[in-house]
Amino acid sequence: MSIGTFAGPVRSHRRALHSGGVRWAPYVFLAPFVVLFLVFLVAPIVTALYTSLFSVERSGLGFGNANESVFVGFDNYVRAFSDSGFISSFGRVLLFGIVQVPVMLTLAIVLALLFDSATVRWKRFFQLSVFIPYAVPAVVATLLWGFLYQPRVSPIVELLQTLGVQADFLAPGTVLWAIANVSIWSVTGVNMIIIFAALQTVPRDVYEAARIDGAGEFRMALRIKLPMVLPAVFLTTLFSIIGTLQLFNEPMTLRSITSNVTGDFTPNMAVFSATTLGGDINLGSAMAIMLGLVTFALSIVVSVASNRRKGGSR
Amino acid sequence: MSRLNTSSEVAAGTSRSADGRQVLSGSRRPRVHAEGERPSVRARLLGWIFMIAVALYFLAPVYWLIVASTKSTGDLFSTPGFWFADFNLWQNLVDLTQRDNGIFWRWMLNSLIYSGLGSALMTFISVISGYALAMYRFRGRGVVLAAVIGSMLVPQTVLAQPTYTLLVNIGLNNTMLGVLLPSLVYPFGVMLGFIYAQTSVPPELLEAARMDGASEWRAFFSIALKLLSPGSVTILLFAFIGSWNNFMLPLLVLSDQRLQPVTVGLSGWSQAAITVPGLQTLVIIGALVSIIPIIVVFVSLQRYWRSGLAAGGLKV
Numbered sequence: 001m002s003i004g005t006f007a008g009p010v011r012s013h014r015r016a017l018h019s020g021g022v023r024w025a026p027y028v029f030l031a032p033f034v035v036l037f038l039v040f041l042v043a044p045i046v047t048a049l050y051t052s053l054f055s056v057e058r059s060g061l062g063f064g065n066a067n068e069s070v071f072v073g074f075d076n077y078v079r080a081f082s083d084s085g086f087i088s089s090f091g092r093v094l095l096f097g098i099v100q101v102p103v104m105l106t107l108a109i110v111l112a113l114l115f116d117s118a119t120v121r122w123k124r125f126f127q128l129s130v131f132i133p134y135a136v137p138a139v140v141a142t143l144l145w146g147f148l149y150q151p152r153v154s155p156i157v158e159l160l161q162t163l164g165v166q167a168d169f170l171a172p173g174t175v176l177w178a179i180a181n182v183s184i185w186s187v188t189g190v191n192m193i194i195i196f197a198a199l200q201t202v203p204r205d206v207y208e209a210a211r212i213d214g215a216g217e218f219r220m221a222l223r224i225k226l227p228m229v230l231p232a233v234f235l236t237t238l239f240s241i242i243g244t245l246q247l248f249n250e251p252m253t254l255r256s257i258t259s260n261v262t263g264d265f266t267p268n269m270a271v272f273s274a275t276t277l278g279g280d281i282n283l284g285s286a287m288a289i290m291l292g293l294v295t296f297a298l299s300i301v302v303s304v305a306s307n308r309r310k311g312g313s314r
Numbered sequence: 315m316s317r318l319n320t321s322s323e324v325a326a327g328t329s330r331s332a333d334g335r336q337v338l339s340g341s342r343r344p345r346v347h348a349e350g351e352r353p354s355v356r357a358r359l360l361g362w363i364f365m366i367a368v369a370l371y372f373l374a375p376v377y378w379l380i381v382a383s384t385k386s387t388g389d390l391f392s393t394p395g396f397w398f399a400d401f402n403l404w405q406n407l408v409d410l411t412q413r414d415n416g417i418f419w420r421w422m423l424n425s426l427i428y429s430g431l432g433s434a435l436m437t438f439i440s441v442i443s444g445y446a447l448a449m450y451r452f453r454g455r456g457v458v459l460a461a462v463i464g465s466m467l468v469p470q471t472v473l474a475q476p477t478y479t480l481l482v483n484i485g486l487n488n489t490m491l492g493v494l495l496p497s498l499v500y501p502f503g504v505m506l507g508f509i510y511a512q513t514s515v516p517p518e519l520l521e522a523a524r525m526d527g528a529s530e531w532r533a534f535f536s537i538a539l540k541l542l543s544p545g546s547v548t549i550l551l552f553a554f555i556g557s558w559n560n561f562m563l564p565l566l567v568l569s570d571q572r573l574q575p576v577t578v579g580l581s582g583w584s585q586a587a588i589t590v591p592g593l594q595t596l597v598i599i600g601a602l603v604s605i606i607p608i609i610v611v612f613v614s615l616q617r618y619w620r621s622g623l624a625a626g627g628l629k630v
Contacts, residue, residue: 022450025530029446030458032439033504040477040496041465047483048476111368119361128613129369132376135608137559139577140601143584144375147382147598148395155378155395185372217357246471249561256585271475272562281479288475292468299467 045292052076052286076286085264086287090294092176093266097244100180105236107184108191112229113221115192116199127196131189138186138249145182146257170258179250179261187243191236198232199225234306241302245295248272267291383602387595406599409592418600420572421579425558425604427490428575432497433553440500440553441546444507445538449520462508465501474562481567492567493575497557503549510545511538547618551611558608576604 055072080086114120115127133141148154149169160167169178202225210220226233248268255261263277264270271291275284374396381398382390383406389399410418447459477496478487486492515538523533539546561577568574571582580600587593 021530022524023452026446026450026452026455029442029534033443033499034458036439036495036499037461037465037501040480040499041468041473041501044473044476044480044496045468047480051479107368114361114365119357120365121362122365126365126369128616129373132609132612133372135555135612136376136605137561137577137608139559139561139581140605141375143580143597143601144379146584148375148378152391153382153395153594158395185375189372242467242469246469248471249559252561252565253581253584256581256587268471268474268562272566275475275478275566281482284475285479288472292472295469295472296467 048285048288051282052289055282056280072282076283077290079283080287080290083264083270085262086267086270089264089267089270093244093247096176096180096247097241099177100183101237101240101244103180104184104188105191105233105240108188108236109195109226109233111188111192112195112199113225115196116225117217117221119217127193130192133185134187134189136186138182139253141186142179142182142250142253145178145185146254149178150257170254170260172260175254175258175260179247179254182250183243183247187240191240194236195229195232198229202228231306234302238299238302238306241298242295245291245298267294379598379602383599385595387592390595390598403599406595407603410596410599410603413596417571417579418576418596418603421574421576422604424490424573425575425577426607428493428497428560428564429554429557432494432557433550436498436500436503436553436557437546437550439498440503440549441507441510441539441542442534443504444509445511445515445534445542447504447508448511449515449517449538459508462501462504466505470556470560471562474566477563478566487567488569488573489567490573493560493564493573496563497560500553500556503553506545506549507542510542514541514545544618547615551615551618554611555608576600580604 053071053073053076054069055075057068057070111130115123120126136144148156151157151168157167157169168174206224206228207220210224215223246268247266251261251265252269252272255263263273267287268291271284271287274280274287278284378395381396384401384403385393385399386402386405389402393399447455447462473496481487481492481496486495519537520533523537524530528536558575559577560575561581564575564578568578571579574582580597583593583600584597587597
């Protein structure tokens with residue numbers, strides 16, 4: 001800035017020299033992203049849309065070129081709609097989300113508030129222990145919990161047995177909650193950190209004022225801190241709901257130890273098995289697009305609700 | 315942030331001594347004051363119990379993994395899960411290394427390429443794009459920004475099947491590039507790069523660099539990149555976790571075992587373990603070995619994810 005005043009006389013000259021660079025630089029800087037965005041985000045969506053409108057007809061004993069792509073309009077979408085397994089998988093993840101998201105977020109909020117208060121000591125250790133599971137990939141987390149669910153290996157099942165409880169975490173009725181547990185274990189930490197970071201940005205004098213007014217830690221957390229971090233809470237809610245609809249890694253991995261997770265347990269698994277085992281990439285594309293649309297619609301609903309809420313509270 | 319922490323701890327310290335005085339003198343005078351700054355003994359006790367339960371829940375599976383990694387297949391099924399038996403860790407590591415001509419280490423190397431190289435490239439692309447969007451006014455800027463924000467709501471897993479369909483069409487199916495290249499598109503990273511550039515690169519500084527005759531390229535590399543490095547580390551960290559976690563796309567794309575990342579490889583072993591005895595032990599030791607690098611990165615980069623920059627964790 002002081003350089004600016006010193007360089008005053010030459011300024012216009014230098015500027016002219018580099019104005020070409022200034023004009024082109026942003027395009028050069030953005031080029032890799034824009035190219036990759038077009039090729040690996042826009043093109044796949046277009047390809048899937050296109051593929052979903054076709055069907056492969058297998059003619060006769062066909063080898064080689066005998067398979068023909070035929071335009072079938074919305075047939076694949078109709079087939080996906082009438083696939084009861086695919087439709088009920090949406091119901092399953094919805095049920096999953098209704099339980100998992102509130103439980104996980106409540107735990108994350110309570111932890112964030114505790115870490116922000118004077119109630120807890122050893123904050124660094126406890127924060128790290130809550131956050132560490134986030135570093136464990138979902139597949140490995142599921143393998144890990146899978147061992148803890150299996151009667152022959154699990155010390156937990158053993159412990160429950162000595163207490164007289166016959167626990168079967170992998171039964172048809174409980175396996176969904178076994179998956180919910182893995183996912184709570186994995187993502188609570190990162191949500192806690194986001195809410196905690198939001199709490200840290202609240203000016204401390206707000207609390208001082210409340211303290212002088214005689215508010216206790218608990219009331220302060222509920223009445224002052226929580227409303228101030230509501231935007232962060234809504235954001236984590238939004239991303240959790242998207243994550244729930246996308247559920248794939250955990251149930252897919254759990255299939256290796258239990259047959260109670262079906263091939264179309266979640267929408268994404270239905271997409272996967274239609275594409276691979278079913279060998280029907282066209283139907284798979286239609287399903288993927290339907291899942292994308294549902295996700296998008298739900299995100300919009302949550303964003304609108306969140307914006308309205310924010311507008312109301314201010 | 316750390317300064318605020320210290321001051322609140324100092325405040326807690328003083329109020330504790332106030333608490334002590336209160337007990338000694340039996341006076342109720344400082345009560346309201348003390349309650350505000352330091353919770354009651356009962357609240358603290360409940361807090362401790364709750365935190366210990368929470369830590370047990372989150373750490374016990376990891377502890378179990380460490381214990382189980384030291385056991386032979388026989389001991390895994392016959393000895394108490396939460397306590398050590400005969401120390402068999404080295405033998406397990408040797409078995410892991412020898413299985414299928416060391417395929418496990420090949421998987422680790424693949425994961426390192428997909429996640430390490432992939433997230434480094436992706437971070438660079440995100441930062442330079444965010445910087446361009448924040449620092450320049452040019453035609454098309456609005457379109458790019460709108461595309462970035464709009465695509466943030468398209469989750470990666472929903473793109474896996476369409477990406478696979480595309481890769482089949484362009485002949486990149488069952489190749490390393492087929493997994494690596496799609497992972498470089500990360501609109502959320504660009505958004506973060508944009509926010510970081512807006513908040514941490516003063517435009518006056520760029521103007522000064524230009525007047526000194528620096529090219530746009532040099533202004534970015536020698537000035538902006540330094541200012542953007544804390545933000546970059548945060549993007550890198552979460553990008554790395556995200557791609558180490560990537561499962562559906564490689565599962566669809568990579569049929570060749572030798573190209574698979576460690577997550578896909580291990581889940582394949584887990585599936586085979588039903589019929590192949592002894593493979594379960596390798597799944598366990600493999601799981602442990604595969605998470606050590608990420609945990610080391612996590613613990614050593616604590617100050618980045620702990621700080622307010624944790625907004626980068628929004629990718630779930």
